Amino acid sequence: MSCTLTFTGDIMCxxxxxxxxTTAHGYDYSPVFRHVRALLSGGDYLVGNLETPIAGEQAGLxxxxxxxxxxxxxxxxxxxxxxxxxxxANNHCMDRGIEGLYATLDSLDKVGLAxxxxxxxxxxxxxxxxREIGGIRVGFVAYTYGTNAFAHHTFLQPGEEHAVNLFMxxxxxxxxxxxxxxx
Numbered sequence: 001m002s003c004t005l006t007f008t009g010d011i012m013c014x015x016x017x018x019x020x021x022t023t024a025h026g027y028d029y030s031p032v033f034r035h036v037r038a039l040l041s042g043g044d045y046l047v048g049n050l051e052t053p054i055a056g057e058q059a060g061l062x063x064x065x066x067x068x069x070x071x072x073x074x075x076x077x078x079x080x081x082x083x084x085x086x087x088x089a090n091n092h093c094m095d096r097g098i099e100g101l102y103a104t105l106d107s108l109d110k111v112g113l114a115x116x117x118x119x120x121x122x123x124x125x126x127x128x129x130x131r132e133i134g135g136i137r138v139g140f141v142a143y144t145y146g147t148n149a150f151a152h153h154t155f156l157q158p159g160e161e162h163a164v165n166l167f168m169x170x171x172x173x174x175x176x177x178x179x180x181x182x183x
Contacts, residue, residue: 003134006043010051011078011086013070014063021073029077041082045133047140048078050086050115053093054107055100066151068095075111085131087142089117089165094147097154101163117142122162143167 013029021027033040040046052068053059054075062069078086086108093101101118108115119125130139143165149155150171156163
């Protein structure tokens with residue numbers, strides 16, 4: 001038995017990309033992946049780090065530092081390109097607050113794109129993400145060092161700790177990384 005897992009780094013969407021992909025009926029992100037589509041299709045399972053919320057246009061589209069938000073059509077294109085799984089645990093997962101984090105998970109579910117690293121409920125967080133790929137059972141986990149809380153001041157509230165897999169305390173707590181304090 002064997003399988004080929006393909007991993008990408010950060011998948012982001014800047015406002016100029018969204019502007020260039022705007023059509024009369026929404027957005028068409030297929031040109032963004034035109035030159036890498038063949039590279040991404042070479043394995044049995046494709047995983048990427050989704051470095052932007054997909055919280056809906058009502059949350060305001062943006063590529064401003066620490067305030068990302070991308071249209072759902074971007075997630076639809078990721079699925080069409082062949083992504084099977086995205087990590088949502090990263091420093092931008094709370095760029096649109098806890099509501100944006102939950103809306104992102106809803107958007108990914110809507111387009112059929114699996115996700116790991118953030119969760120709507122404690123039960124969802126505690127459920128292992130395991131897939132059989134080429135006859136091999138593979139488990140995936142995703143964690144982040146922080147949520148950019150130091151910049152946008154949107155913090156996990158008591159009872160929301162399940163929402164993000166953090167491997168260290170959130171930025172406002174003792175023992176965390178303070179990125180803005182460094183030269």
